[in-house]
Amino acid sequence: MHIPGFDTTTIGVADGIELTTAMGGTGSPVVLLHGFPQTHLMWRHVAPILAERHTVICPDLRGYGASSKPPATGPDTYAKRTMAADITALADVLGLGRFALVGHDRGAHVAFRAGLDFPDRIDRLGILDIVPTLDTWNVLHGVDAAVAFHLYLMAQPPGLPERMIAASADEFFGHFLDIWSASPAAIPPDVRAEYLRACRDAVPSIVADYRATATVDIDHDRADLAAGRRLTMPVTVLQQDWGSALGFDAAAVWRPWAPDLHHSLTRAGHFMAEEAPADTAAAILDLLDR
Template identity: 60%
Template structure:
């Protein structure tokens, strides 16, 4: 049975996204809206500390992405079902259903890729864009070269045609998903055992949709980024990126890569690990607050 954890003090709603896919959404606070999107292998719950810090000045909207947590998990047989374009439409429609025609948007990991696509596809809706510990899809594939690409071995596994990746992962699902929680939290202090089990249980229940999400990144999402790169598309809103220094290991300049997409960019490195919103929520809440202050929209 899949375990459940919720953000204390937040209301929970089921809200329709694109194509009628229902998203599980936590909502709290008052004021201008900010939407927080989670990464892999997690759910909306990863934002619990940051969300509570922001809700004094914001309406904080925290969904489970389609395919994750308690949101619907449609079949991924159509590559577009888990494209970041479709997932971005989910977020725009959820915010609209909650009464917000525009909002700030902050994403971690997979959620950051959805956020970037929302910023490119819906520039008049996204007031500001925050990115935690990821590169744009096009740049991710470009920098993964040689033996150093082994750090992203799971990207290559889940990019394979449907069938074998799902079977391989399902055969050892708790170990597979748990390995990322452990490897990306080297201190081993970010999660309680209950929280770790919660993330693992929810991921085990979502193998097919998680693989479909990643498979899209190697196909339709990459195609969208290539098209936008060729037409010199830019993120028009203020953008903030906070990241570990992956460039030192893989030999790239993350700030320069992001600057090519985001002219109005503030880039910052952090000493926190990948799960920075849980490891150091004060730093991330301040990052979001500072980013919101750069937006010309205040209501």
């Protein structure tokens, strides 16, 4: 499946690492990073809207979709720092220079890290439905944390999580497509089948991505917090009101990281780019115009 009007190609970004990437439009560049359990196809409604005014680049992240899925030889293989470097390398190949970066879910964690590590490359940053990695773990408490059981499962040492998930892959990944959506019709059967197929083929790399979020990614966030590193570019955060559901103020969590912050809530579910594409595109365009 393809994003209408976009061309898809494979681009080398590191030794043995290629990112399958859809591109379309003309104008100043914006890179869109997908979330879990999805591929770049999640942008199929939003990307064409943005492409009317911008060059839009939608890669599959390392370990996801049709991109390379290297074995995790250590914690850095799927560290967000490594995955963020993939994106700037992709921009280098495409000759982008400075560019806007928008991420959803897992892609938002990569975008957040790219904003901290490459402030000279990222001129605007869009974040859909997360709080930073360090804060994610800090805001989960008691039985309310059950909503994030997958974070704890995939944080376990290699072996058991991979075997458990692979044994019921469609049920596992389909569970999140079901419970995180406020509008199930937004992910039609053919798209759902594509997401499940892509995840089924990527269990070890997806688990390694999440395991990094419970280990090395926390170390990187803590080091940045202690050093006073912040997101220096304009930042837009669009998310559900799950902060109040879990007993914290999401905007307050973001402000220490992003001095130039526009934080807003959506009535859509987690998959907002598919459930409310016009609203999501409008929020991104507003960021690009700031």
